[in-house]
Every structure is written in structure tokens, then in C-alpha cells.
Amino acid sequence: MKQSSPLFLIDLLKVFAALLIILHHLSSYGQIAEDARIVLPSLMTWLFEYGRYAVQIFLVMAGYLATQSLTRFANAKLNGQNLLRVIINRYLRLFAPYITALIFTIACAWIARFWVNDEFVGEQETLGQFLAHLFFLQGILGLDAISAGAWYVAIDWQLYSILAILLISFSSYQALIWLISIVAVSSLLYFNRSAQYEAYFIYFIGSYGLGVLAYLAKNFADKKIQDLAKFAIIAIGVIIVISTWQQVWLRNFLAWFVALFLFVWGNTSYPVRSGSKLKASALSAIAWASPRSYCAFLIHFAFILLANTLYIALGLHAHESGILAISLMVGVLACSSVAANYLYCWVELPSMKLRI
DSSP states (O other), X not given: OOOOSOBHHHHHHHHHHHHHHHHHHHTXXXXXXXXXXXXXXXXXXXHHXXXXXXXXXXXXXXXXXXXXXHGGGTTSOXXXXXXXXXXXXXXXXXXXXXXXXXXXXXXXXXXXXXXXXXXXXXXXXXXXXXXXXXXXXXXXXXXXXXSTTHHHHHHHHHHHHHHHHHHHXXXXXXXXXXXXXXXXXXXXXXXXXXXXXXXXXXXXXXXXXXXXXXXXXXXXXXXXXXXHHHHHHHHHHHHHHHHTTTOOOHHHHHHHHHHHHHHHHTTOBOOOOOXXXXXXXHHHHHHHHGGGXXXXXXXXXXXXXXXXXXXXXXXXXXXXXXXXXXXXHHHHHHHHHHHHHHHIIIIIHHHTTOOO
């Protein structure tokens, strides 16, 4: 099923998750984060502890949208000849805004090191570290990340590639659903609970797999496949509930609920922009921000570096002013939005023509 118009829930989740992860990073890095806690201790602590759960939203949506993209080959089955092309095109789709944001972040980190003595700024980047980031290998090689969002881009490409390989490896979607369900449960209950797997797709495929199942249950042409995918989603939910007898993992519940939302409302179009100007403005803002959310996710860490540099270089940190720290956070959000727009218009949109 190919969507011809923007979908409201997809766009809303993209914008919400991107905003939440930016706020999480703002609450986590630098002197600004520490001073902002003076004014908003509960909110900043909540963002620090739970803001990272936005990653689950990203992962479930990524699985949903990747399946939408790859099931175009349901009738003309994906084969070995074009599998590599599909995987490389995905790499090219991610690469241009990613590398642009990475270079900008390196420049901002270089400036920050003159004034900011903090672990989150990191050591001077090496050529090997930069090359590893180019090929999404930094996590696998155990190298420090240049930017806070770089790891997710690498994982997204791994997961997309694995899904493409599974689609070519299984002639039956029934078998594919069973395999994805088993792997997803293994990830949610075992691999996702061990940090040693964080650099690999297996750590995240539980949430991603729920997104895959949600799309198949909602949109796949074959009714039998839809029913099997629905059963798999329900069964995984039951397993998640049963697993709470051992330990409660909120991120598993969040991933499952997001999958349910996508199953029920994933094809919901935008409401009619009539009535109050506030509603129309909010819908327009979501429609504008959604396609730029990937760029905002990539670029915001550079502005966190710059904001902390400004805060310390001008001696503003000496006042320990929570209001001033929060003002700079708002500035980071504003600058990230503006930069994301330019990154989207000048880099991401033109780069979409880079296809094999």
C-alpha cells in the first residue's frame, strides 16, 4: 500500500519523538543542564531519566515505514540482484544530511574545547574515528561517538538491511512473521537487557519488529497475512505482560503501545484545517516539522555544544542562573529548527536524487 499524502499520526510521532530526544540531551549535557535543574528539578530529572524512551517511538515507526517501503516488492519479489541496490540506496538516503551534520558537529566541538572541560565534548576526533562514522561502524569498533545521534543512524541502516535480507530469504510472509516475532521477543526479553549488544541490530529489533508487524497487520493485501500479524502483535503483548513478573521494562510497553497506535490509526489523514486558527497553526507546524525531524535529530547536538561554550566563555555560568540556562535551551531548540530547515532544503532533499 503506497501512501500518497502525509499521515497525521506518523508526522505527530516523528515531531514528538524528535523534540523529546532533543530535550533529553539538553537535560543531560553540560553546565546548562545542571543549572536548569535549579528552576525545574522535577522536569529536568524526568527528561534525563525517561526522555531517552523516545528512541522506542523512532524504532517502531522505522520498522513500520521500512516495511511500507520494502513490501513494494511483495508482488515483484526482491531478489539477490537488486538487494544490494536497495541497501546501498538506504545508505545514500541517510548519508548526506548525516555527514553534513557530523562535520558541523566536529567544528563546534573544536570550538567548545577551548572553554568547555566536560566529558561530553570528547577528545579530538581522529581520522579513523571519522571514517568509522562514515560507514556506521563506530559502535561495532568501540569508538566514541562524534555526535549524540550518530549511533541511531547506524542502527537504522543495520535494521533496514536485515529486513531487506529477510524479505529476500523467505518466500512466505507467514514464515517471515514467525521469524520476526521470535527474534523480536528474544530481543525484548534478552538482548535488549545486555549492554554488550548495543552496537548491533539484535539489541533494537524487538521494537523495530513490532513496527514491521503493525504495518503488515494494517496494510498488507493478503487477509491471512494481516490476521497472522495481528495475532503476533497480541501474543508479543501478552509475553511482555507476563515478563513483568520478573521485572518491569517500560520501554517494552511503550514500543508495544506505539505499535498498537500505528495499527489502529497509522493511516489516519490530517484533520480538516478549519475552525480555530490555533488548531490550523498546530497542524501546519506538525506538517512542516515532520520531514525536518531527521535533520533536527542530527544537528541539535552541535548547538548544545555551542550553547554550553557561550555559557562558559562569557562567564554566564558564574551566576548559576536557572532562568538563563533555560533561555539558552530555548535558543538551542530555535537554532536547531532553523538549521534543520536549511539542512533539509539544501542537503536532504537534493540528496534524494542519489540513487542507484
